[in-house]
Amino acid sequence: MEHEVHTNGKEEVRIGFYICHCGSNIGGTIDVAAVADYVRTLPGVVVSKDYKYMCSNAGQDMIVEDIEINRLNRIVVAACSPLLHEKTFRSATHKGGINPFFFHMVNIREHGSWVHEDKALATEKAKAVARGAVGRVRFHKALEKRKEPVTQSVLIVGGGIAGIQAAQTLSNAGKKVYLVEREPTIGGHMALFDKTFPTLDCAACILTPKMTDIGSDPNITLWSYAEVVDVKGYVGNFTAQIRHKPRYIKEDLCVGCLDCIDNCVFKQGNTDDEFNQSLSKRKPVYIPFPQAVPKLVVIDPEACTHLNGGKCEQSCATACERDAIDFNQKESFDDIEVGTVIVTTGFKTFDAARKPLYGYGRYDNVYTALEVERLVTSSGPTGGEVVLRDGRRPKTVAIVHCVGSRDHQTNRWCSRVCCMYSLKLAHLIKEHTGAEVFNFYIDMRCAGKGYEEFYERLLEEGNRFVRGRVAEVTDVPVSAEEEGKLVVKVEDSLAGFVRRIPVDMVVLSTGLEPRQDASNVRRMFNISCSSEGFFLERHPKLAPISTTTDGVFIAGCCQGPKDIPDTVAQAGFAAGEAMALLDKGFVEMEPMTSFVNEELCSGCKTCIGLCPFSAITRDDAKEVAVINPVLCKGCGVCVAACPSGAITQNLFEDCEIFAEIEEVLAHA
Amino acid sequence: MGSIQREIRLESDRDPGFADEIRSMPGCEHLDRCIQCATCSGVCPLSVYMDHTPRRIMELTRDGFKDDVLRSNTIWLCASCYECQAECPMEVGVTDVMVALKNKAIASGVAPKDVPTPVLAREFFRMVRETGRVSEGKLVQRLYLKTGPAKFFGMIGLGRDLMRTGRFSLRSERMKRPEDLQRVLDGTPGVGK
């Protein structure tokens, strides 16, 4: 093959081989000196040394010096995993004055000393893989990392507290932000709450100023009632298409005076108010809540008589002095270019009806926690009164923890915030009604600053805590005290017996789970999900907001259940990472990409569908496949699949791989 | 005040081998996953009468407190209704563990002689081997003879109703060839004969 001409045949190969003891990590199992002695005998090897810690400065300097003194032009290091130190030794190679890709690393720790007990055999194996590396490195070519400029703007998907926080941080640094929110208003779940644990500060007081700032920030383009429908490109250079759903309102004319709502032909609400968790009705022309941002009304085409094809006098349109109502509005699209993306699409709560024994949907007085969040809010459906559907005030209330969490039948994970928000709701219910409030829990999980103290406060306030997962909620009485009540059946596991506790109201602390459309979002941004469906971080500890796609970050509850403090911290982190990328100005691309030999390519398209990164397109004029080196991650799928053998991958060329295999298999 | 006994448990009260035996029986492999949430006790229709709730039985079993478990009335009150197993959030085979414990209690002779449930189980076991089927009338007769003939008279009214409607007979229901079944039972390895 041609490679021989280009590399091996062209120059004299002078290899330096270094093997690391890694203290006793490798040296304890593998006879490193023997390996070094052996490799010294191999053709092309000029220098062969063992050293205690190759990654130390002294170790690296040894490589640099040897390159100079011995005119080495190929380097092999046998040590730990390339994940840890490939970069280190590549730069040492580079520092010595030769192309960093004239280097190859073999892993004799994770793949050697750590997994073998027989020293002799482990040593033989180390010799074999070292021989393979020496065999292949002689074919290595000089490669260059490509640099691409970064578009100076950021797309944030989801305008909950995570998206809001990230947008503000980026704007503060002067970055251009597009914030896309699906609902008519930003704010996410936090906008539903009255108070937040553990400090009980007013959610609106801390959230609405932020929302308003977003709405008026010149660096932030806020698109609510909109969705990202398509994403293309790669880190530094994404293009996205945004679909704007018709509001039937000219956004530039509407000033949020709400005259239209007052004048709607429906004097009462005619459809469920989603914002109030369907505990009240709203009109077809509406604003989700008074502090909504942007403060624009929306017309719901399902509920509006006119848009439904019925006859209506359209009094809303007449009432609008600014002629902002436009029943003919159609959806519209925007295409934008951004350098990075932050996905902050949040969570949804578990559907309580999936646990039939808790009676949600069957018994009127069984509520979800989100519904109760609305009941305790002064701007909520009852004006802040905690009253049952029949208007009565509850005298006893049961809060059931872990509904749809820690449960193999539904969601296995702990939703992390339910213990705490249950405490919050217990406090608020008691404050509003004076009711006796029971919390039924499996374990109280109050890990966080000020959280345990909050639990203690609730205990002292006289709330009841019963350790036991509620078995069922029933309206079947077994005694006079239970007539007309809901009965919570539970083992008080600390007391050791089963109790039946009659109550007026049951609150189900439903867990947090991925949004229904999470897998679509995942696919669109080419990121991964963990088995439970939350977006997967690149590393659980060290890269918690990065994803498997460079330039796409995640923050908040779309990555996993968490409270507001953690959400905000992650959002700031994601903004920081995005900013680092923007400020660097360019992205460097690994050179181990694949390329097509146009002469051999038959244009069969086999490779195109297989590429997991959509990096391959077809040049219809030339009738050949073209690989975008910026998108290519070097997975090699196309190389193996090409029926014409037309695709080659840098650092994994046939000559390199075959040489390695032959040498590994050759007997010492 | 009744007799005062030591309630503390020492390590010497434990029999870890017992826990291992139970774990190895069908349906019991997830015993250690129990998080003591108490759902099983809460849904169990009989836990109101049990000295140890099902949750406590899970804890006592996995820690090897053999005597506490086998002496408890819980396993003999368990109706095998599978309520606990169906609702357990950790998919612990609670009912299967109860069955395993019944097997162990009977095999080791700890099962109480006067509580009717194990007596019924043993009589049932014997009758099936003899005839291949269960004759309800005969079974009831044997049960009352063993556990308290007095009770039999309390049931006279019921007996009369059943006779009248043709639902009771002391005739023996049997297979045509019970030996066909006996060969299968004798050929199967097991704890009992």
Added chain:
Amino acid sequence: MKYAYYPGCSLKASGKAFEESLLAVCSALEIELAELDDWNCCGATAYMAVDETKGAALASRNLALAEQTGLDMAVPCAGCYGVLLKAQAMQRKYPRLADQVSVGLKAGGLTYGGRVRVKHPLEILAMDFGTKAFRSRVKVPLKGLRVACYYGCRLVRPESPFDDSHDPVTMDNLLKSVGARIVDYTLKSKCCGGSLTGTIPEVGQNLCYQLLKEAQRREADVVATACPLCQFNLECYQKDIARKYTDLKPIPVVYFTQLLGASLGLDPVALGFPRLIVPIEPILRERGIMAKAGTEPAKAGV
């Protein structure tokens, strides 16, 4: 349609009316139930309590017999049904146990390949025959009859191949389709006490009382069951229970097949009505489902 029929011991004794009504309904619908030759007791929970492995072998002998016929197996007794399903599940999951069972079966000249579909008549009628098809055969809709559908435990737990094990609805839908009014009965799959109701009456009868009381509170005319033990406990101990819990009024407890048979206009004797201790005829007459005049309650055959 043809099934290998496994009646189990109860259907030959205290549960005769279940067998009678099931056979009557099936023959009216041209569903053939061919009784397995020389079947044996399934073992019930009692046998498993003594020796699980032998219990599995005992149950599997019937599965092996059914497998020879190549038919799906019809198992009306919910107790037997649960045990047979469990024996199957255990063998699927635990190869060692499956080996032990096959050693036993071999000693009896049998093999079991795990291929039998065990079905309860509820599944057969609602799914295989079909609720819709059934409705088209109805001659006497059970108009206005208020029914509490009681499934009991083993029909749906620990798992059910045909219904939700937390909130089953098959019987509700089937009886609704023949005109009955189904009352909201949340205790539908709670335990009746099983054999405890006989062995430790103070415990089991309390459970039965709760079940009957709730049916009464929901103004049910009748409780429909799908298991001979449930039916026995709820019906036969009623007098005893009412002596202790005086607020309990008599309520008929029948097999769902008896109600279905009535809707097909079948003969009450063939449906085993005379075997009921708490008669159902009065309420059927009251609701106009059964003719009023000249119907002497028939005598039960033994």
